[in-house]
Each structure stands twice: as C-alpha cells, then as structure tokens.
Amino acid sequence: MQWSAPLQSRTRWAVAIAAIALVAVYIFPIWQISLDAPQYPEGLGMEIWVHTVTGENPNDLQNINGLNHYIGMKEIDPDTIPELVYMPWIIAGLMVLGLGVALINRRWALALWATLFLLFAIAGMVDFYIWAYDYGHDLNPEAAIKVPGMSYMPPILGTKQMLNITAGSWPAIGGIIMMLSCAAACGLTAFELFWADTPDQNASDTDTAPSSAPASTDASIDVHPSASSASSSSTSVA
Amino acid sequence: MSFQSIKRTALGAALLLIAGSFAFACQSTSSTDASNSDAAEKVYVAPGEHDEFYAFMSGGYSGQLGIYGLPSGRHLKTVPVFSQFGENGYGYSEDTRPLLQTSFGFVPWGDAHHPKVSQTDGVPDGRWLFINENNTPRIARVDLTTFETTEVLEIPNSAGNHASAFVTPNSEYVSAATRFSIPMDEENLQNQDVSIDSYKENFNGTISFIRADKPGEMEVSFQILVPGYDYDLSHAGKGPSDGWSFFTSYNSEEANTMLEKNASRNDKDFIAAVNWRKAEEYANNGECRMVPGEHAHNHVNHDTGLAESEMRDEVCVLNPADNPGMVYFLPTPKSPHGVDVDPTGQYIIAGGKLSTIIPVFAFDKMIDAIERESFAKDIDGIPVLNYNELLHGEVENPGLGPLHTEFDGKGYAYTTAFISSEIVKWDIEKTEVVDRIDTYYSPGHLMIPGGDSQEPFGQYLVALNKITKDRYLPTGPELWHSAQLIDISGDKMKLLLDFPTSGEPHYAQAIPADMIKDKQRKIYDIKTENGNPYKVLNEDETGIERRGNEVHVYMSAIRSHFVPDNIEGIKLGDEVYFHVTNLEQDWDIPHGFAVQGANTAEVLVMPGQTRTLKWTPTKTGVFPFYCTDFCSALHQEMQGYVRVSPEGSDVPLASNAGQERPGSQLLSK
Ligand SMILES: [Cu+2]
Numbered sequence: 066m067q068w069s070a071p072l073q074s075r076t077r078w079a080v081a082i083a084a085i086a087l088v089a090v091y092i093f094p095i096w097q098i099s100l101d102a103p104q105y106p107e108g109l110g111m112e113i114w115v116h117t118v119t120g121e122n123p124n125d126l127q128n129i130n131g132l133n134h135y136i137g138m139k140e141i142d143p144d145t146i147p148e149l150v151y152m153p154w155i156i157a158g159l160m161v162l163g164l165g166v167a168l169i170n171r172r173w174a175l176a177l178w179a180t181l182f183l184l185f186a187i188a189g190m191v192d193f194y195i196w197a198y199d200y201g202h203d204l205n206p207e208a209a210i211k212v213p214g215m216s217y218m219p220p221i222l223g224t225k226q227m228l229n230i231t232a233g234s235w236p237a238i239g240g241i242i243m244m245l246s247c248a249a250a251c252g253l254t255a256f257e258l259f260w261a262d263t264p265d266q267n268a269s270d271t272d273t274a275p276s277s278a279p280a281s282t283d284a285s286i287d288v289h290p291s292a293s294s295a296s297s298s299s300t301s302v303a
Numbered sequence: 304m305s306f307q308s309i310k311r312t313a314l315g316a317a318l319l320l321i322a323g324s325f326a327f328a329c330q331s332t333s334s335t336d337a338s339n340s341d342a343a344e345k346v347y348v349a350p351g352e353h354d355e356f357y358a359f360m361s362g363g364y365s366g367q368l369g370i371y372g373l374p375s376g377r378h379l380k381t382v383p384v385f386s387q388f389g390e391n392g393y394g395y396s397e398d399t400r401p402l403l404q405t406s407f408g409f410v411p412w413g414d415a416h417h418p419k420v421s422q423t424d425g426v427p428d429g430r431w432l433f434i435n436e437n438n439t440p441r442i443a444r445v446d447l448t449t450f451e452t453t454e455v456l457e458i459p460n461s462a463g464n465h466a467s468a469f470v471t472p473n474s475e476y477v478s479a480a481t482r483f484s485i486p487m488d489e490e491n492l493q494n495q496d497v498s499i500d501s502y503k504e505n506f507n508g509t510i511s512f513i514r515a516d517k518p519g520e521m522e523v524s525f526q527i528l529v530p531g532y533d534y535d536l537s538h539a540g541k542g543p544s545d546g547w548s549f550f551t552s553y554n555s556e557e558a559n560t561m562l563e564k565n566a567s568r569n570d571k572d573f574i575a576a577v578n579w580r581k582a583e584e585y586a587n588n589g590e591c592r593m594v595p596g597e598h599a600h601n602h603v604n605h606d607t608g609l610a611e612s613e614m615r616d617e618v619c620v621l622n623p624a625d626n627p628g629m630v631y632f633l634p635t636p637k638s639p640h641g642v643d644v645d646p647t648g649q650y651i652i653a654g655g656k657l658s659t660i661i662p663v664f665a666f667d668k669m670i671d672a673i674e675r676e677s678f679a680k681d682i683d684g685i686p687v688l689n690y691n692e693l694l695h696g697e698v699e700n701p702g703l704g705p706l707h708t709e710f711d712g713k714g715y716a717y718t719t720a721f722i723s724s725e726i727v728k729w730d731i732e733k734t735e736v737v738d739r740i741d742t743y744y745s746p747g748h749l750m751i752p753g754g755d756s757q758e759p760f761g762q763y764l765v766a767l768n769k770i771t772k773d774r775y776l777p778t779g780p781e782l783w784h785s786a787q788l789i790d791i792s793g794d795k796m797k798l799l800l801d802f803p804t805s806g807e808p809h810y811a812q813a814i815p816a817d818m819i820k821d822k823q824r825k826i827y828d829i830k831t832e833n834g835n836p837y838k839v840l841n842e843d844e845t846g847i848e849r850r851g852n853e854v855h856v857y858m859s860a861i862r863s864h865f866v867p868d869n870i871e872g873i874k875l876g877d878e879v880y881f882h883v884t885n886l887e888q889d890w891d892i893p894h895g896f897a898v899q900g901a902n903t904a905e906v907l908v909m910p911g912q913t914r915t916l917k918w919t920p921t922k923t924g925v926f927p928f929y930c931t932d933f934c935s936a937l938h939q940e941m942q943g944y945v946r947v948s949p950e951g952s953d954v955p956l957a958s959n960a961g962q963e964r965p966g967s968q969l970l971s972k
Contacts, residue, residue, distance in 0.1 A: 107890070209863075209940075210936070
C-alpha cells in the first residue's frame with residue numbers, strides 16, 4: 066500500500082462529488098419518524114434535519130408532544146438539542162475535507178476522510194440511540210398514563226408498536242444521500258488501497274490523476290513514469 | 304273564461320278529494336319500489352366514504368341551517384344562524400352575541416327560509432351561502448370554509464322577509480321583499496299607529512336589494528316602494544334576463560283579515576318584474592329618497608374574530624311613480640307562490656298555488672310588450688302587462704297546488720304539487736307533463752343541485768315535504784320534516800331515499816362536494832389567524848385581572864387541563880369574563896367550557912380560537928367549571944374551581960394551576 070500515491074482521476078472526481086452531495090443534508094431532512102394511530106388518519110410525523118426537528122405537517126411536533134405528555138415523555142424541543150447546533154458545522158467540515166482530499170490527491174488523505182466520516186456516522190447513530198433511549202425511558206413519574214414495564218423508546222430503524230401507536234423510523238432523503246456519500250468514501254478508499262494499488266505497471270493509462278497540485282511531481286515520480294500522460298489527462302479533465 | 308275557471312275549480316276540488324285518499328292508498332306500493340336493491344346501491348355511501356354533494360337545508364323555525372350529504376341523507380352539521388345555539392354557544396358567547404342584534408334589541412330566535420349559494424356567471428361558486436329570516440327581516444352570510452355565520456343585516460321598512468335570499472348571477476345583490484305589508488307614513492315610511500282597517504289606504508311593501516359580493520360590507524343599496532300586497536318568493540333572471548328579478552305577490556285584494564278567504568278572491572295576482580339594473584342606475588345617480596330606517600349591520604371582524612354590531616339609520620328608497628321603467632306587474636293566476644327562471648333565462652314559471660295550470664311566461668315576450676307599451680292598466684305607477692301577451696304556454700294537469708319549480712338543464716322542469724303530494728316533470732318547450740311521482744307528504748320546495756342556476760348538476764332531486772306522519776318511527780306529536788331523494792337521471796323519476804330533516808326546511812341548495820371540500824378550515828393558526836385581543840399564546844400568558852367589578856380570566860385549554868384552574872377573589876356583584884383560548888393546533892380537538900350557575904350556555908372553542916363566556920355569579924361558594932367536549936382520555940379530569948366570596952370580602956384575587964404553574968397570576972393588561 067502506497068499511502069502517498071495520488072488518486073486515480075475517477076476517484077478524485079468521485080470524492081469531489083461525494084463531498085458536494087452533502088449539500089443535500091442542508092436541503093432535505095435526514096431522518097423521519099412517523100406515528101400511525103387510528104385517530105390520525107391524516108398521519109403524524111416528524112423530520113430530523115441537520116439543524117432542527119420539525120413536524121411533517123406544520124403542527125405535528127406540537128401534537129406529538131401533546132400525546133407524549135400523557136406518558137410523561139420529555140418535550141421534543143429542537144432548541145434544547147445541542148447536536149442541532151454543531152451538526153451543520155460537522156457536515157460542512159466533512160464537505161471541506163472531502164474537497165480537500167480531491168485537491169491534496171493522496172490516498173492517505175482519502176483514507177483519513179473516510180475514517181472520519183465513518184466515525185461521525187457511527188457516532189451519529191449512537192447519539193440518536195442515546196436520545197431515543199433517553200426519551201423512551203426517562204419518563205416523568207407524575208405521568209397520567211403509566212403502563213408497568215412499558216418504555217417508549219422509538220425504533221432506530223424500522224417500525225415498533227407502542228400502545229395505540231405504530232412508530233416507524235427511516236432515513237430521509239438527506240440521510241440517504243449522506244449514507245451514500247459515506248459509503249462512497251469508504252468504498253473509494255478500499256478501491257484505492259486494495260485494487261487500484263497493484264497495477265502500477267500499467268500506470269500509463271489516462272486515468273491517472275492530474276498533476277496540477279504541487280505535490281504531484283513526487284507523485285509522478287513515485288507512481289507514474291509518464292508525466293506527459295498525466296498532464297495530458299489533466300487537460301482532458303480540465 | 305269564467306266558465307273555464309268554474310270548470311277548473313270544480314275539477315280541482317274533485318281531484319283534491321281523490322288525491323287525498325290516493326296519496327295514502329298508494330303509499331305501500333311506492334315504498335316497496337323504493338326498497339329495491341337498485342335504490343339502495345345508489346344511495347349507499349360506504350363507511351369512510353364521502354357524499355357527492357353538500358346539501359344546505361334551511362332549518363325553518365329553528366332559525367338554523369342544516370348541512371346534509373347527498374345521496375346518503377346524512378345530517379353532517381347544524382350551522383346556527385338566527386337562533387342561539389347551546390351546542391356551541393353561538394349567540395350566548397360574548398363574541399357571537401352581536402350577530403343577533405337588531406333595531407328591536409337582541410333577538411335570540413329567527414325563522415330561516417331560503418338558503419342560496421353565491422354565484423359567479425349564474426353558477427353556484429361555493430364561496431358563501433345567504434339565508435333570510437322572515438320574522439325580524441334579516442339576511443345572513445355563512446362562510447363555506449368554516450360553516451359559520453359571519454354577517455347579518457337587518458332589512459328596514461319591511462316585515463316578514465320571505466322573498467329572500469335570492470342572488471343575482473354574479474352575487475351582486477341578494478334580494479328581499481315585504482311579506483306582511485305594514486303602514487308607512489308618506490314622508491318617512493315609518494311604521495304607524497293606525498287602525499288596521501286602514502290597510503288599503505296606509506299599508507305598503509318594499510323590495511330591497513342588498514349588496515352582497517363584499518364580505519363584511521353588506522348594505523341595503525336601495526329599496527323600491529310597492530303596493531301593500533304580500534310579496535312571497537323571488538328568483539333573479541339569468542342569461543338574457545340577467546338584470547331582472549321576479550317577485551310573486553298575493554293578496555292583491557289588500558285584505559287585512561281572514562286572508563285565506565279574503566285574499567283568494569282575485570282570479571289573478573301579480574309577479575313583479577324588477578329591472579334592478581335600472582333601479583341601480585337610479586340609485587347610483589342619487590335619484591332616490593334617503594329615508595330613516597333604523598337597522599342593524601352585524602359582522603365578524605376578520606382580524607379579531609369578534610362579532611360587531613353597528614346601527615345604520617337611513618336607506619335609499621325608489622318609488623316606481625317617480626322612477627319609471629323599473630317595475631312591471633305580470634298578471635298571474637291565483638295567489639302565486641314560487642317564481643322560477645329556467646336555466647336558459649328565457650322562461651319565467653309561476654306556481655299558482657290555487658291554480659290548475661302552470662303559466663310559463665317568455666322573457667322576450669315581456670320585453671316586447673314593455674317596448675310596445677302594451678299595458679292593461681297602471682297601479683301606483685307600475686304598468687300591468689297583459690297575461691296572454693306574455694304567455695309561452697300553460698302546463699295542463701300539473702297536479703294540485705303547484706308551488707315551486709326547479710330544472711335539470713336538459714329541457715325539463717320539475718314542479719311540486721302540495722295538495723296532490725307529488726312532483727310532476729314537464730317539458731319546458733312543449734309545456735307538457737311527461738312524468739309524475741308521489742311524495743310523502745305535501746312537498747313545499749324541491750331542490751335539484753344547481754337546479755335554479757344556469758347549469759344544473761342534474762341527477763338528483765330532493766322533495767322537501769311539509770308533512771311527515773308515518774314515514775319514520777314516530778316521536779310523539781312533534782316530528783321532523785321529511786325529505787325524499789329522487790333519481791332524475793333517467794326518463795322516469797325514481798324514489799331512492801327518505802330521510803328526516805331538522806326544523807322545517809323550506810328551501811335548500813346543493814353543490815358538488817369537490818367544490819368546497821378541500822377548502823375546509825381545520826384549525827386556526829394561533830399565531831397568525833387569531834387576532835382576538837383576549838387570546839393567550841401559551842400557558843405563561845394566562846392570568847386574571849380585575850377592572851372595577853369586571854374580572855377577566857385569560858385562560859388556556861389544552862389536553863387535558865385549563866390554566867388557571869383554581870380562581871379565587873371573585874365577589875358577588877362581579878361580572879366574570881372567561882376568555883378561553885384553545886391552544887391545540889390539531890384538527891377536531893375543540894375544548895368546551897362551562898361553569899355552574901351560568902345562565903347562558905357553554906362555549907365551544909375550536910383549535911387556535913378564543914371564545915368569551917360572561918358569568919355573573921349569584922351565590923357564594925366554590926363552583927366547578929369543566930371541559931364539555933370529550934377531548935381526550937383524561938377529559939373527565941379537565942376541570943377547575945372558581946371561588947365566589949361575599950361582596951366586600953378581602954379574599955385576594957388569585958389564580959393558579961397547582962404547584963406546576965404557580966405563575967399564572969395577576970395581570971394588568
Ligand atoms: Cu377538553
């Protein structure tokens with residue numbers, strides 16, 4: 066494994082696209098939780114965005130909180146969830162890093178980015194689990210409805226029956242795009258390290274990365290005997 | 304001529320006797336017809352499915368408006384209009400009481416008659432519904448996005464507002480007319496303290512046009528002074544006859560006692576044809592007399608949601624003697640009741656209730672006669688046209704007691720026959736009866752969805768019967784009225800369904816459900832759509848305030864508690880105003896509020912709305928209040944107490960909602 070080798074041009078492009086795709090997280094909700102109950106034929110649900118939590122319909126969040134108060138669940142108030150403050154910055158950071166990887170054009174950079182991204186994703190799910198657990202278990206002892214042994218932790222993924230309500234939890238568009246982006250980061254790293262690595266001998270292929278970055282001279286010496294093919298590819302890419 | 308009429312009368316009397324027994328005799332066979340599976344299928348609206356049409360049925364002497372679904376006949380709602388309504392506090396709550404103000408003071412009951420959906424280009428548009436009140440002449444507007452009464456206008460210089468509320472093809476005007484002529488002094492048209500026997504000399508009527516296309520701004524644009532007859536019903540012209548309105552009258556005999564005999568003498572009474580565009584022109588040019596005429600205009604303020612009442616004191620009056628070309632009389636047989644204009648706007652059809660034929664007038668013949676000035680005589684400046692010159696034809700054998708006609712838009716008219724208890728279908732061009740069907744019993748109006756507009760929706764007809772008798776499980780002497788749904792999509796009319804209706808539905812309207820279904824309001828956005836000055840946005844804003852002997856409680860309601868729910872410091876002699884805001888923002892979660900000893904009613908508060916109930920305690924002690932609408936699993940817990948101390952007591956004013964909300968305290972707003 067040559068950590069300092071430059072990326073294949075396709076990989077660079079894919080990394081850049083995967084990073085830019087994260088813009089979707091600011092446009093679409095990341096996660097959705099739906100609540101189905103006989104009294105809500107029109108549906109009731111909430112959407113978790115990178116910076117806030119909203120109802121699927123304008124007043125759904127208030128109505129969900131209204132229902133939750135019977136079982137003593139804490140009010141879901143986006144203003145009190147710190148993650149919603151720093152998550153937009155983390156995502157922005159991941160985007161910048163991803164674009165940086167395309168610029169730096171080194172395998173180590175890609176691997177670093179993919180690792181950070183994956184750790185963030187795992188941390189996010191763990192955090193989500195903790196919140197869900199907390200909402201479901203930390204109930205007001207004064208609550209009107211107390212069912213012995215019953216907790217109300219919403220599902221992390223999938224559906225779950227809780228009293229009269231079927232709760233469903235699924236990634237939303239923003240979340241799906243983020244997952245795809247993360248998967249791309251990891252996949253590309255694996256590709257670069259384990260598959261694109263070996264066939265250095267046919268490095269004459271035009272897929273080789275452009276040599277615009279200052280570090281690329283080293284790269285061409287290391288990996289690509291033909292600097293001219295690299296520069297020609299750079300023009301084709303530009 | 305007289306021989307003819309004797310023959311007809313004799314025939315009519317004979318038919319009456321036969322029909323009387325016939326109606327009962329053939330009841331069982333017809334019922335069997337109706338119970339066939341074909342009919343059941345046509346009216347079956349499966350659980351969870353919606354009806355095809357909204358039907359708006361006048362509640363008659365209930366003063367309200369009944370909303371029904373067709374074809375199922377389901378009663379969906381009662382909209383209170385002219386009468387107080389304990390079910391939701393309409394007319395009891397402080398914010399709705401002004402709607403029932405009149406120049407006679409607060410009038411808690413009314414007699415609703417003719418609902419009419421607003422129109423655009425001669426077709427119902429589903430924006431509003433207008434309905435008239437007969438006893439204290441009034442017209443109301445009901446908003447069809449909330450099904451709430453939003454405006455009520457009193458009609459001055461009138462009594463018995465029956466020929467109302469009929470709209471012109473673009474809802475420019477709603478018309479009204481005097482059913483019970485009253486003495487009017489020459490100068491100011493004021494009601495007079497005169498001998499009732501001086502009827503012929505002193506009594507007059509008015510026909511009024513009310514500007515209707517601006518919500519919240521209804522006004523009597525002009526009134527036309529007319530002879531002292533009884534003006535009964537009306538319909539506006541359309542298409543070629545747009546710009547005209549037609550009003551039936553009876554009692555051209557000008558009798559003031561025993562009208563059933565004394566007002567049935569003349570062979571012909573009149574339809575008043577009113578050129579309202581001409582009248583409008585006179586009024587706009589200031590060619591009218593402003594006369595005193597105290598009348599109330601009440602409307603719900605769009606911003607605050609509070610009803611307001613203002614008194615207006617004069618009105619513009621036109622006199623046919625001074626303003627020619629505005630009104631003509633069309634002689635019409637035997638005390639006509641309904642007057643209907645066919646969808647083409649060409650034919651004007653009267654229901655002479657004691658007549659044995661239905662006269663069909665042609666609008667172009669009327670205009671021709673007016674242009675030729677072919678007048679038989681003149682009554683108080685109103686030219687009387689010649690019956691035969693107006694006639695398109697007479698429908699023979701239309702049943703006994705023809706009253707009202709509606710249309711299917713396919714060239715057929717359908718007329719109710721009250722005495723023979725049937726509906727006859729006839730060809731308008733040929734003026735020939737083509738079909739008839741019995742009704743149970745004695746239909747007054749009938750209604751075809753859009754059936755009095757330029758484009759009827761056809762398909763169904765509803766007979767609005769005055770007599771119910773044995774149609775349903777009996778409920779003592781007092782019975783709801785009976786309606787029959789009839790399929791008119793084929794050549795033969797078919798009875799589909801029988802259903803009881805609240806009060807006495809005089810007239811009705813129906814429009815396709817799709818026209819307004821998706822425009823229905825579900826909640827009021829508490830931040831942007833509740834401008835009530837007494838609202839609270841959340842529980843932190845609740846509180847209590849004393850202003851002299853008035854105590855204002857700013858209260859919130861949300862599942863399943865009130866804040867505040869313990870109130871002290873009220874003293875005998877205080878007037879307590881409970882301003883209850885429903886904080887819910889969820890469809891179909893109203894909360895109600897009632898307090899022991901209130902001699903008004905509850906208030907029902909819609910999500911996001913604020914309603915105010917005034918309570919004047921009469922006893923000391925602690926009195927409970929509670930939510931009246933079963934709102935949640937803990938609805939029974941939704942309660943509170945208010946303590947009343949003797950006059951001069953030093954119990955401090957205080958309110959709270961227990962340990963959790965000690966903060967709901969004294970306010971000085
Ligand atoms: Cu309640």
